[in-house]
Amino acid sequence: MQVKFTRSKWGTILWGVASAVLGIFMFVNPGATAKGVTVLFGWVLTIAGVIALIGAFTHWSIILSTLDLYAGALSLLFGMLILAWPEFFVAFIFVMLGLYVIAAGFSTLAGSNALRILGVRGSGVGIVLSMLSVILGILVIMSPFAMANVAMSVGGIALIYTGLVHIAQGIKMPKQEG
Template identity: 40%
Template sequence: MKIEQSKAVRLVGGVIAILLGAAVLSNPYGSMLTVTKLLGWAVLVFGVVSLAAAFANLEAILSQAELYVGIPCTLLGLAIVTQPGFFVAWVFLLLGVFVMVAGLNSLFAANASRALGLPGASLGLAGAVATVVFGALVMLAPRAMASFSMVVCGVALVFAGVVSAAGALGDLRGR
């Protein structure tokens, strides 16, 4: 059995993707803040629901996992909703640290490969240095990197939308 999406759904989905991509491209950092706030609201709601479930059974409240999950989730959700810019910068700062550490590990491996005379060591060394530099850039400019990642997402949305809409229009003409 073959399941196929209708041409109208593909066309509408493509147009929606193009519009979302254009919105993201028009304000990349604002889009990142919006996504972060939505994530914060989801964490906050999860925390509140977990706390409500814990308080529904008062006699065993201290032994319930919902209490121990609900409190930090509620606090984290509140923090993210009220300070989304801080969390965007924090996440990209951590990403920069991770990339830089990975680059340093690659640099050590490339130096070991070069010392052993293995082929391709120079290319590995160049890649490792580029990774370290990229990690440093992400750490030094987390807001710019957040905007850049949203630009990539916006371009991908527009591209996917155009492909979907064009395919649907081509199928409609080919009837």
């Protein structure tokens, strides 16, 4: 059995317009977008926690209701914390990202240094790039909100591009008959 997916001309154009508008909003308001996404995630966790807690008291199984109780309580608590302090969690995510980049930079530095000791040509480039990675991680940790703005702006540019591509594809689509 062959399944064929088709998209309508106007659906593709509308999808492109929606993507481009969202991308423009992300590019123009990167801080508000980062906070908005964080708040949305907080609401999702809060609602999922409430649903899991309700499920904990409706299950007939002791194991399932206990799991739902703990998962629901944790999700509800974490969601409410995110809703209470969204800016903290935006910064927290980027501080964790910075720590990861620093750790990856030191790991790559150790590998590049081992290659240098073995006499592999071009290992100096790896050392320099590793040092740049560590410096970038430090910059991310020192200014997480600026990095969140950069990430949202880049995401906005990507959405604008994707939207324009979808609009162009929709315009070039032949009209569907029948």
